[in-house]
Amino acid sequence: MVGKIIRKLRIEKGITQNELSNYLGLTPKMISFYELSERFPPYDIINKLADYFNVSTDYLLGRSDIKNPEKLLSDYSNLSTDDLKVLEECIELKIKDK
Numbered sequence: 001m002v003g004k005i006i007r008k009l010r011i012e013k014g015i016t017q018n019e020l021s022n023y024l025g026l027t028p029k030m031i032s033f034y035e036l037s038e039r040f041p042p043y044d045i046i047n048k049l050a051d052y053f054n055v056s057t058d059y060l061l062g063r064s065d066i067k068n069p070e071k072l073l074s075d076y077s078n079l080s081t082d083d084l085k086v087l088e089e090c091i092e093l094k095i096k097d098k
Helices: 002-013 017-024 028-035 043-053 069-075 081-097
Strands: none
Touching (some): 002 043, 017 043
16 A cells, blocks of 8 residues: 555656655665555655655555645634634534444
8 A cells, every 4th residue: 555655646746766766865676666565665764755745654654544634734723713613513524424
């Protein structure tokens, strides 16, 4: 799963495996191994990938569908109390539907 996510993020950003490998200090072949799930990136590479693509490590590892929860929360910091209350109610309804 991690490999598919890395590939998806790389393509979304419009960069090549070579460009990503240069940023990470790896060979393009290693990026290929990661994307094909032939190798699993070590934790330091996971952190670098998360920083580079501006996503959480949970998203990168397939544990969350939210790319960047901190950004999501900051986007709501300017909402009024009434708007936050409506948003909270919508979230509670969505959770109950599951």
